[in-house]
Amino acid sequence: MDKQKVNKKSIAQLIGIILLIIVAAYVLFVGFTVNVYDIGKIQNTIKYGLDLTGGVNVVLEATSTDGGAVTSDEISSTISTISQRINSIGVSEPTITKQGDNRIRVSIPSISNQEEALSLIGKTAQLEFLGPDDSVILTGQDIEDSKGVMQTDSSGVQKPVVTLKFNEEGTKLFADATQKYIGQVIKIKLDDQVISSPTVNVAITNGEAVIEGQASLDEAGSLAELIRGGALPVTLEPVEVQTIGPTLGQDSLNDTFHACIIGISAVLIFMLLAYRGFGVLADLALIIYIMILLILMTALNVTLTLPGIAGLILTVGMAVDANVLIFERIKEESRLGKSLLTAIDNGFKRALGTIIDSNATTLIAGFVLFFLGSGSVQGFAVTLILGILVSMFTAVVITKQLVKILVKTGLFNNNAFYGL
């Protein structure tokens, strides 16, 4: 190779870039605090799946009690009922999603009273209004709506009450019953538990009633919610249940984190051994790749699960592949007698087509997984897709700039340094 002058501008650029990467890596992985703002520390901001935090994952299958198919409206109402049930026990960030036509997946991370949550979620609300003689007056199917509201009573005092609205059939049944049982107690039973036992004051024939005697608006609200949930003609059966204790989750996270660091370090060392000077650049590009991927995953709120981490490590291999393709091309070009800079230019140009075609096929697999998979498989697919896109970007754009700057510095002009 020709003697080249040492180019101070390029050296400054190279040092600047390396410093920038170190600072960015420090902020991202260690983080720092400015006044009240915590900046960085990606480990704390990324969203972990419940296999890493511990938690409960249930898939409930809904069946309609009236024999028909479960409608999508009914599923949505059931989802809100479940969501309210979970919120009522004060749990953070449950994810409730519809799966297929008649299934609901509920994931609750970091929950300690797992079994309690499970019984609560899977509970099928069977609502009945019973007369004093325990005869069934009407069931949840006859109720249209129920709300907890503040109402002004005859003496002008605001009181929390629960409103009831019946459908046509319910209106008739309730009118008959209230006429019959004036002055007596009607029991409202949910899943064999009496949740309210109001006394009938007057016959109600217009299909709209209120239950008085609620201690607070909150209490009225939850009673109304139970009644609404009980009005859904749907039974829920848990078809898949997973609970992972918080200790197991935390252990998994720590072990996997260490395994990842070892795995990535091994790849970094391998690239150094295989490509020497270019290996340093490939390693820098790989670190940038990991940082961009983690930032994107945090920004897009992708849940990181155990299979997701395996996918992430796999994409590290793919990111390396792009660099390997490029470096091998540069070597080939250089063997044909081209100068280093020309070899680099041609190498990148020729490798680009290969990188695009080979990654496109993997992208296809990623998208199929995303659209046909469910739950953790989908999370894995997102990691894979993001990984492929980012790795193409870092290899084609970032590695290229780094290689050019390094060569321009003129510091290392022997081909042996580049493993050529």
Place this chain on the structure above:
Amino acid sequence: MKKNLNIAKNVKIWFGISLVLITISLGSLLIQGLNFGIDFIGGTIISIELHTPFENADARAIVDKFDPSADVTYAGDAQTEAVITTKKSFTTEERQALFSGFQEKYNLANTDLISVDTVNPSIGAEASTNAVKAVLVAVVLMLLYITFRFELISGITAIMALVHDLIVVVGVYSVFQIQVNSPFIAAILTILGYSIMDTVVVFDRIRENRPKFGKYAYGELLDASVTQTMRRSIFTSVATFVAITSLYIFGVPAIQNFALPLMVGVVIGTYSSIFNAGALWYVIKTYQHKKSMKITGTKV
């Protein structure tokens, strides 16, 4: 210039090795099948930390009340964990009653219930169907892509190499009776993407080198192309293999389940992209050429 590898001349050896691998895999699949985990056949796995070494008989006494056919095994660093595995999918009540049994006997806190996994058999059957569906859709889309970007024969041989890889990976699971659970599906689909990526690099080089060789010099074209891409194939595979193996060695059991098929897939995918895909392409191309020669020959 380095000497080119003799891929084309030795196709019989490469196909022979693959044939042996496929025969073992299919044979094992036929004879002993796969060891499906609860994700596919339904069932329950409950892990409980007892904080003390325990007698299997004591645990059995509690478990038998719910399912006498359940397995009770030891786990954990000090073997103080009881793992109850059964093909029955327990209801929430049954599970709670079972745990209460252990709680009373060993004086446990609620958090000592390490993990529970229950799957209904109906879900399992669906999981298998969906997996097969996903693989088929992915294969068809990839075939279309390769046919569009390269040519039909490349697409078909790439898919054949891929099917070879999948059979061998599934075969490894059958031969060693490793439990198959839902992460396995994601792993298989990943191998699908990875293995085809490897093969595409070889075909990409064949496409590029084509003008440099005689129109029917398929053998030389293949040898040159595979030789040129071989270092890349091996380097990438070593890097990926090293990374995934670290996950396998240092990771938790849940991730090991996922890492193992990937490790096998990376190795076999590299083998098939170097020795199978291109070689198959060469055999088909040569056959097509000979056939067309014969036809023109009879005409003359």
